[in-house]
Amino acid sequence: MTTTGQAVQVDEGKLMQFVFRAVDEVGATLNAALVVMGDRLGLYQALDGAGPLSPAELAERTGTAERYVREWLNTQAAGGYVEYEPDGGRYTLPPEQAMALTDPDSPAYLPGLFQTALGAVLDSPKIGDAARSGAGFGWHEHGPDVHEGCERFFRPGYNANLISAWLPALDGVVAKLERGGLVADVGCGYGASTVLMAQAFPNSTFAGSDYHDGSIEMARRRAQEAGVHEQINFETAAAAAYSGTGYDLVTMFDCLHDMGDPVGAARHVRGTLKPDGTWMIVEPHAGDRVEENFNPVGRAFYCFSTLLCTPASLSQDVGLALGAQAGEAKIRDVVTAGGFTRFRRVAETPFNLVFEARP
Numbered sequence: 001m002t003t004t005g006q007a008v009q010v011d012e013g014k015l016m017q018f019v020f021r022a023v024d025e026v027g028a029t030l031n032a033a034l035v036v037m038g039d040r041l042g043l044y045q046a047l048d049g050a051g052p053l054s055p056a057e058l059a060e061r062t063g064t065a066e067r068y069v070r071e072w073l074n075t076q077a078a079g080g081y082v083e084y085e086p087d088g089g090r091y092t093l094p095p096e097q098a099m100a101l102t103d104p105d106s107p108a109y110l111p112g113l114f115q116t117a118l119g120a121v122l123d124s125p126k127i128g129d130a131a132r133s134g135a136g137f138g139w140h141e142h143g144p145d146v147h148e149g150c151e152r153f154f155r156p157g158y159n160a161n162l163i164s165a166w167l168p169a170l171d172g173v174v175a176k177l178e179r180g181g182l183v184a185d186v187g188c189g190y191g192a193s194t195v196l197m198a199q200a201f202p203n204s205t206f207a208g209s210d211y212h213d214g215s216i217e218m219a220r221r222r223a224q225e226a227g228v229h230e231q232i233n234f235e236t237a238a239a240a241a242y243s244g245t246g247y248d249l250v251t252m253f254d255c256l257h258d259m260g261d262p263v264g265a266a267r268h269v270r271g272t273l274k275p276d277g278t279w280m281i282v283e284p285h286a287g288d289r290v291e292e293n294f295n296p297v298g299r300a301f302y303c304f305s306t307l308l309c310t311p312a313s314l315s316q317d318v319g320l321a322l323g324a325q326a327g328e329a330k331i332r333d334v335v336t337a338g339g340f341t342r343f344r345r346v347a348e349t350p351f352n353l354v355f356e357a358r359p
């Protein structure tokens with residue numbers, strides 16, 4: 001045992017354990033930049049299915065400099081992202097890592113998560129300033145890595161769950177959309193969910209909105225690329241002010257907690273829905289009690305919440321700042337305060353909670 005200046009006894013074993021855990025986290029923090037670098041340089045793509053490659057072979061295939069690639073490969077081997085053969089000095093990307101790092105259609109696809117995390121870290125000095133003054137920092141004020149990374153991270157989850165599980169879990173919604181319904185996708189970002197629903201329900205019409213004009217511009221581009229632009233009208237609008245009425249379905253994907261006035265948004269949704277319409281709310285997976293979220297997913301979400309979601313809400317009127325780990329009870333309170341009488345959890349994944357609210 002050692003004593004500090006205040007005569008507090010410190011267990012040296014526990015101290016060293018904590019120090020080594022922290023060193024591992026420094027490696028993980030830096031690795032976020034190296035994953036984004038590997039993604040951008042096409043290093044994972046080139047390793048995928050290639051069998052064991054030397055740094056020179058990988059450098060040649062990707063048009064990069066061997067010395068950088070060799071060092072990068074060693075970081076990836078030390079972290080368990082690639083396997084290293086000491087005899088031949090070659091590196092292999094195992095199939096599981098290849099799926100998570102190179103297949104944008106896999107629900108396990110990770111580069112977007114790293115991209116948005118790195119974007120958030122790069123903007124963190126501004127969040128530190130905001131923490132002193134109490135000011136907010138809007139979603140629109142972040143760099144494009146936050147926006148694009150978010151789309152790249154969320155889209156595979158929507159591809160895997162939205163059409164096959166989440167919409168069918170809502171009472172009677174799929175039948176309405178198959179016949180031809182009117183849907184508002186609010187806080188739609190780059191429109192990944194809007195495009196997916198439009199592709200699945202060609203008889204339905206969609207209104208995508210977000211308060212960030214840069215995101216709406218990208219959403220229009222995505223709809224055009226997917227050939228569903230005639231089914232979707234995108235507009236730049238805050239959640240409490242999007243246009244139109246008579247919606248069969250209003251959706252909000254991972255954005256209610258980012259809003260300054262989610263109750264005001266809920267009231268607007270209530271006013272724009274048909275009397276028998278449905279509001280689907282997708283929120284980050286969270287327990288109601290803080291300590292229920294002390295797990296790897298909860299930890300990552302609290303970090304995102306501190307750097308992105310809470311400042312975003314604080315930058316807007318009311319600034320309720322639900323946080324990304326709000327949990328079901330707080331979401332229920334918001335929905336009920338907005339005039340909805342029915343609320344239930346209809347689905348969940350390790351990352352998401354899905355709720356149905358009815359007037």
Ligand SMILES: C[S@@+](CC[C@H](N)C(=O)[O-])C[C@H]1O[C@@H](n2cnc3c(N)ncnc32)[C@H](O)[C@@H]1O
Nearest residue numbers: 139187188189210211212238239253255258259
């Ligand atoms: C985490 S992103 C999710 C984007 C998109 N729904 C998705 O799943 O990819 C949160 C989105 O909420 C939007 N947002 C935040 N406050 C808003 C508000 N008051 N009204 C409309 N959109 C808002 C942001 O611009 C951002 O696009």
